[in-house]
Amino acid sequence: MNQVDEKQLIGTGLKKRTEEALADQFLRKAVAFTTEKLKSAKLQAAEDFGHWEEWRERGKQIRKHVIENLDYYLTQFTDNVAKAGGHVYFCKTGDEAVKIFMELAEERRAKLVAKGKSMVSEEIHLNHHLHEKGIEAIETDLGEYILQLAKETPSHLIIPAIHKNKQQIAELFNNESGEQFPPETKVLAGYARQRLRNYFLEADIGLTGCNFGVAESGSITLVENEGNGRMVSTIPKTHVVIMGMERLVPTYEDLEVVLNLLARSATGQKLTSYTSMITGPRREGEADGPEELHLIILDNGRSAQLGDPVFQDVLHCIRCAACMNACPVYRHVGGHTYGSVYSGPIGAVLTPLLQQDMKEAGQLAYASSLCGACYEACPVKIPLHDMLVQLRARKVKMGLTPLAERAAFKSFQTAFGNVTLYKMATKSAYYLQKPFISKGYIKKGPGPMSGWTQSRFFPMKPKQSFRERWEALQKELKNAPVVAKAPEAPANKGGKPHEH
Numbered sequence: 007m008n009q010v011d012e013k014q015l016i017g018t019g020l021k022k023r024t025e026e027a028l029a030d031q032f033l034r035k036a037v038a039f040t041t042e043k044l045k046s047a048k049l050q051a052a053e054d055f056g057h058w059e060e061w062r063e064r065g066k067q068i069r070k071h072v073i074e075n076l077d078y079y080l081t082q083f084t085d086n087v088a089k090a091g092g093h094v095y096f097c098k099t100g101d102e103a104v105k106i107f108m109e110l111a112e113e114r115r116a117k118l119v120a121k122g123k124s125m126v127s128e129e130i131h132l133n134h135h136l137h138e139k140g141i142e143a144i145e146t147d148l149g150e151y152i153l154q155l156a157k158e159t160p161s162h163l164i165i166p167a168i169h170k171n172k173q174q175i176a177e178l179f180n181n182e183s184g185e186q187f188p189p190e191t192k193v194l195a196g197y198a199r200q201r202l203r204n205y206f207l208e209a210d211i212g213l214t215g216c217n218f219g220v221a222e223s224g225s226i227t228l229v230e231n232e233g234n235g236r237m238v239s240t241i242p243k244t245h246v247v248i249m250g251m252e253r254l255v256p257t258y259e260d261l262e263v264v265l266n267l268l269a270r271s272a273t274g275q276k277l278t279s280y281t282s283m284i285t286g287p288r289r290e291g292e293a294d295g296p297e298e299l300h301l302i303i304l305d306n307g308r309s310a311q312l313g314d315p316v317f318q319d320v321l322h323c324i325r326c327a328a329c330m331n332a333c334p335v336y337r338h339v340g341g342h343t344y345g346s347v348y349s350g351p352i353g354a355v356l357t358p359l360l361q362q363d364m365k366e367a368g369q370l371a372y373a374s375s376l377c378g379a380c381y382e383a384c385p386v387k388i389p390l391h392d393m394l395v396q397l398r399a400r401k402v403k404m405g406l407t408p409l410a411e412r413a414a415f416k417s418f419q420t421a422f423g424n425v426t427l428y429k430m431a432t433k434s435a436y437y438l439q440k441p442f443i444s445k446g447y448i449k450k451g452p453g454p455m456s457g458w459t460q461s462r463f464f465p466m467k468p469k470q471s472f473r474e475r476w477e478a479l480q481k482e483l484k485n486a487p488v489v490a491k492a493p494e495a496p497a498n499k500g501g502k503p504h505e506h
């Protein structure tokens with residue numbers, strides 16, 4: 007099987023991808039339908055749970071405490087992983103993580119890697135590297151498996167193939183198997199289950215991500231609905247975990263809080279179908295589990311956010327995708343438009359920060375209406391909308407905005423800083439707009455304004471400004487004839503109050 011070249015979607019072209027997504031009616035319908043379903047399920051689950059705001063605050067405090075003391079909890083966690091028999095590797099970059107994985111694979115002469123869902127492995131383009139070395143990597147999460155056949159990357163954090171319908175999936179499965187499956191969920195899922203079962207049995211290495219590492223025990227928590235993560239982490243002789251360095255909770259008590267928030271925020275479930283806690287490899291006398299467990303902990307730009315007064319909190323994220331489901335931009339264009347592994351509001355913040363690239367990836371900060379729906383949805387209260395504004399400000403400070411935009415804002419600043427200039431500018435705007443006016447509206451704006459008027463009309467600027475109208479009104483009132491006042495009733499001095 008050909009491997010996906012994840013890199014093909016990373017890079018520039020946000021505008022082009024946006025236009026393509028907006029023109030794809032199926033994609034828009036599919037993404038809007040599923041995100042709405044997930045969003046409603048989350049709202050219902052939060053209401054049924056009760057005291058949601060208190061749980062959110064607890065979740066935020068747990069994540070904040072961990073990130074503020076990350077060195078302590080990382081040490082405690084990795085010490086406990088090692089005590090339980092696991093091997094730990096810290097990697098500063100994605101390339102280092104790939105190198106470690108390759109060494110592990112080569113030492114074991116691995117030919118087949120069965121993968122559970124892991125966004126971090128997507129982040130470091132592991133499949134691409136494995137393919138180059140002739141090692142087959144099979145995605146065993148159903149959505150990821152579909153995308154692997156389609157040679158695409160995930161477009162959503164928890165529903166990776168959110169943009170595909172049953173017909174498209176049937177075609178992919180038919181091409182792979184040479185059979186003719188009807189586009190029915192049960193049949194398609196049955197085929198995938200049958201096909202993937204062999205991979206679980208034959209894989210040399212099982213690879214998973216880690217939803218949360220529990221520092222007090224060194225346990226790796228996997229949250230999933232298909233059971234493939236459990237298969238991948240127990241059947242192959244070697245289990246390799248790749249996790250972002252921030253994905254920790256101090257105790258099981260804290261884990262209970264974040265698991266309650268994660269499942270409800272992601273799918274509206276009380277708990278996902280499978281929650282596995284893995285502490286070290288198989289011990290003597292145990293029936294299941296791998297012979298070895300290796301844990302690769304990835305930095306890849308995360309530690310650069312530590313101590314940052316604005317962006318440190320982005321590390322609180324528990325990857326539930328609720329912000330994506332709530333975001334009006336994501337709901338219109340889907341995940342591939344962002345051109346990054348992480349899409350939606352969290353992706354728009356995280357990608358420029360992790361890639362430390364404000365020039366290209368920083369463009370994502372504009373893929374937002376700044377409505378704040380992401381913050382409202384976030385179970386750990388990350389102020390993504392504020393961060394997006396701050397990213398835009400950072401881009402401006404770095405002089406990375408287009409020359410025309412800088413010139414426009416400079417003129418704006420000059421005009422708004424001087425009353426005479428302001429008056430002149432507003433006066434001349436009335437005359438400058440005239441060639442574009444039709445029935446009181448600008449219906450086809452010039453230059454950058456054309457984007458706005460593609461979907462709505464812009465009201466024309468009236469001849470009189472508000473200030474001028476106000477001044478005229480004041481003058482009118484001053485010159486108006488004075489109406490004689492009615493005589494006041496005499497005061498009731500001393501005696502009883504008047505009775506009415």
Ligand code: SF4
Binds near residue numbers: 383
């Ligand atoms: S930012 Fe918040 S809502 Fe978005 S994925 Fe992370 S935890 Fe979920």
